Amino acid sequence: MTTATAAPAFDAVAFKTTTRAQWQAAAEAWHRWGPFLGRWLGDATETMFELAHIGPGSRVLDVAAGAGEQSIGAARRAGASGRVLATDIAPALLERAAADARAAGLSNLETLELDGEALDTLPAGSFDAAISRVGLIYFPDQQRALAGMRRALRPGGRVSAVVYSTPERNAFFSIPVRIIRERAQLPAPLPGQPGPFSLGAEGALEAAFAKAGLRDIEVSRVPSPVRLASAAECVRFERESFGALHQMMVRLDEAERASTWDAIEEALRQFESSVGFVGPCEMLVGAGRK
Template identity: 35%
Template sequence: MTAANIDPAAVKQGQRASWDALSANWEAVGERFELGAAAVTERLLDAGGVRAGHAVLDVGTGHGEPALTAARRVGPAGRVTGVDISPAMLDLARRRAEGTPNIGFAEADVESIDLPAASFDVVLSRWGLMFAVDHVAAFRGLARLLVPGGVLAAAVWGEAPGAPTISLGFRVLSERLELPPPPPGTPGPFSMADPEPLAAELAAAGFTDVSVTEFVVRFPFDSVEQCVAFTRAVTPPMLLRKVAERFGSADDPGTWQAFADATEPYRSGDGAFTLPSTALIVRAAVPARE
């Protein structure tokens, strides 16, 4: 489902600008994020059956995952291409991939990947598909890129309350700023959080053998302060600007104390803790030739 009043071009322009602006922050916090996210990468590679010699596409590669991990698995006989809407994020991915000869990157968004049909054995995406404006069109485009019998293996976020690593900051800032909820169908982190319509959209795009399963991702933090710093770093610039306009600074102490307080249900003391966050692992196949 897509909100009727959405301008796709404006959405893409906003996404590109936001991810470009966040790229330096992601470079700073990427290792912390991967302490949880790496388990999702392994799950996706296994679900896709990625093996030596495969050609793999990573959609919404961001800072280069799961593309980099896939490149190690496919080996020198395989190849991996990572695509993303953000040139700045791709620059970060390329720096991380230096010395990895079987990987390349290109700018594209999920709904307009200009690559040859039937050129990949597996399409991967880790928390990238939810930003598509038209879900079915995006899935249909990915199906076109897969060989007969090829597999899509992707992770998207489950319902917001069960994914605090991503949703808790949004909730606290939205409450502080008294923001209305986005219209239904708006692209965003939780636009594919309902398994039933997600599976139906994949089927409508021509995929078969569709499965959607929950996987709890555990993101560890050494302290509340570290969690606050991480969340501040990955918060979209648009929201930070609104905090600054309302409270005088994007670093408004009251706002970030409110976020720290919101982590209390996940903590047993003042030390290390984890934010368990539910992802949906999607596996779907393009029909094989008979």
């Protein structure tokens, strides 16, 4: 008689611990790339602000705010009569967000180290809008995060999030993921494991918002091509800023990692032309009302 072997389970606690450490280490680089992030994700960010109805006087919760480039944009929209609370799991990122807000003369932006799945520690009904730019996709329990955002909103308040669409529409990212997965001989993602394309499938973002009890849901597709000088520059951006790719290569030795990055650069050169590098990328911006 054979005994069935249980399938390996995704360890959310270990994932968060590793993720926090990666972002602590990458904070300086992520902040340094902030102006590029603002250009690359500018259209998606503005769409997120519009769908969240952020304007003068808005009280805004920014979840997984990172180094705060979009938090500062929200603070400018909210004006002196509004406020923005930028939260993240990595305090090194928030330190840079706070410093940039001070440098910009913004007194309406605060930061708080907080897990995006622990938003129930915030006062209920205290925000008009909750936003998350390319953060929700990496939460092990996306429903818990959305429930926390919904709880933090006043009646009629809105949640809006930016996520990647499908791998096929985001080759600048999916090609490196595929190459690393092949070279590191990684198994398929475990059930429940978060990742860049976890909400990109047709209807997935709408379904997640609906399950969280949000209403009047809408999703917009926003072309967001990655425009850089070369494929080499794109690889430098990903090497310095995308901790998930480094996590995937943890079992490769130094030579194997270098070879893998070379292979990624070679594959991404297909997107180079006389105008530089233009990597395919498409964002989805979803919103729903409490």
